[in-house]
Amino acid sequence: MPDRWVHVWETAVTWAAVMLAWAAGDLGSRIIAGGAGGGLRWAASEGRNLKTFAGAIIAGMICAKYMAPALVTIWETYVGPFADLRDAYQTCGFLSGMIGMTGVRLVAAIIEGRARRLVEDSGGDIPK
Numbered sequence: 001m002p003d004r005w006v007h008v009w010e011t012a013v014t015w016a017a018v019m020l021a022w023a024a025g026d027l028g029s030r031i032i033a034g035g036a037g038g039g040l041r042w043a044a045s046e047g048r049n050l051k052t053f054a055g056a057i058i059a060g061m062i063c064a065k066y067m068a069p070a071l072v073t074i075w076e077t078y079v080g081p082f083a084d085l086r087d088a089y090q091t092c093g094f095l096s097g098m099i100g101m102t103g104v105r106l107v108a109a110i111i112e113g114r115a116r117r118l119v120e121d122s123g124g125d126i127p128k
Contacts, residue, residue: 026086026089027065029086029089029090029093030064030065030068030089030090030092030093031061031064031065031093032061032093033064033090033091033093033094033097034060034061034062034063034064034065034068034093034094034096034097034100035057035058035060035061035064035097036060036094036097037060037064037093037094037095037096037097037098037099037100037101038056038057038058038059038060038061038063038097038098038100038101039053039056039057039060039097040097040098041056041060041097041098041101041102042056042057042101056101059097059100059101059104060096060097060098060100060101061097062100063096063097063099063100063101063103063104064093064094064096064097064100067092067096067099067100068089068092068093068096069089069092071092071095071096071099072085072088072089072092075088075091075092076088
């Protein structure tokens with residue numbers, strides 16, 4: 001095997017190891033769980049296509065990163081403490097991925113409703 005292929009192979013293996021180490025860590029597993037939650041929420045929705053699938057996964061990951069710590073606090077306040085804090089963050093990451101997609105759709109519906117009301121109040125046509 002030529003030397004350049006050895007270098008390419010070593011680089012590929014190193015990057016694969018880095019990605020697996022990240023995915024096995026706390027933040028990586030939480031973000032992956034959020035993406036799974038967003039994907040599950042997408043699977044339960046109507047009018048599915050691949051563009052909305054990618055958006056659901058990305059939105060679920062973002063929501064898991066930023067919403068899961070707050071959701072852990074809310075969960076422990078109202079439901080009770082988790083036995084393992086890592087499981088708490090993964091579970092709340094999954095739930096925040098699902099809830100986050102619903103929240104994004106709720107905010108979009110509110111904005112669209114207010115925009116329609118403004119257009120109707122001004123006497124203009126409603127764009128579709």
